[in-house]
Amino acid sequence: MSKFYIRPMELAELTGFYERIQRDFSCGEYAPYAVIYQQLQDHLQKALVFCEGKQDLAYSVCADSHNNGYVLISLLAVFKEFRGQGIGSAFMKTSRVMYEHKQAILVEVERPDHAKTLEEANSRRRRIEFYEKAGFYLIVSS
Template identity: 25%
Template structure:
């Protein structure tokens, strides 16, 4: 259930907000699974990506980084996490609900780690739990598509209407403004299985 006291606070470009975001990202997403923070910071400054904190005005519970492509009616969530001490308390669902309100009627795309790509039972269970969480909130997984992002095998999930272009073309359009044409081809390799 959505908590009416929670809202999305835009990550402003102050040193405090950026340092907090960096600390959260460093904890939740290992350095090699994402671009260096200095690059991400430049995306935020150039409005290529937007950052938000889930907050009640006093406490920050989580965050998300996303880009909106209105020409494709798509919101692409690149990073989303709830701080460890607030996990399993409904805050993730609140964050998803508020992200859906950013661009009503748009598709929301995100990537999750592929559970089939790990040999560790505990890691596989965690990845399946993440997929289950998103499914609980209306997302569906593309069953025959896998993607490699910075060498990490990922699965694509979406919520809302399907876009009017192919998934591969959409992914290229989403990542091109961030990585440029050559790096996009190297980083994003989509395979149909």
């Protein structure tokens, strides 16, 4: 049995996780706190926490309850102190098992060529490379 697992994030935890979102993503790549809170409360989105034992390692925000059978991951990040250790890959593997009954998993990533800074563009490229390594295909929309 895997030592990793995914748990739902409680609404009361969102404040702390939102601080992480603000550090992990550039402004404009995530919705305002009130919007995310309302979407979670209304079950339009789900926030998940990837854990090992009692240690939180990563998080995601996704929409998985639509009747079209698709899961849309809008945010996914590994806590900074655990990056580069395969945690993101393990999170994706566990997510795929969790959603194996779904039609497909889609991941939203911002375009590097629309970034405001070189650092932001590089961060977006790394995300794309991570998802491609995890077996996703890049589909560019205008």
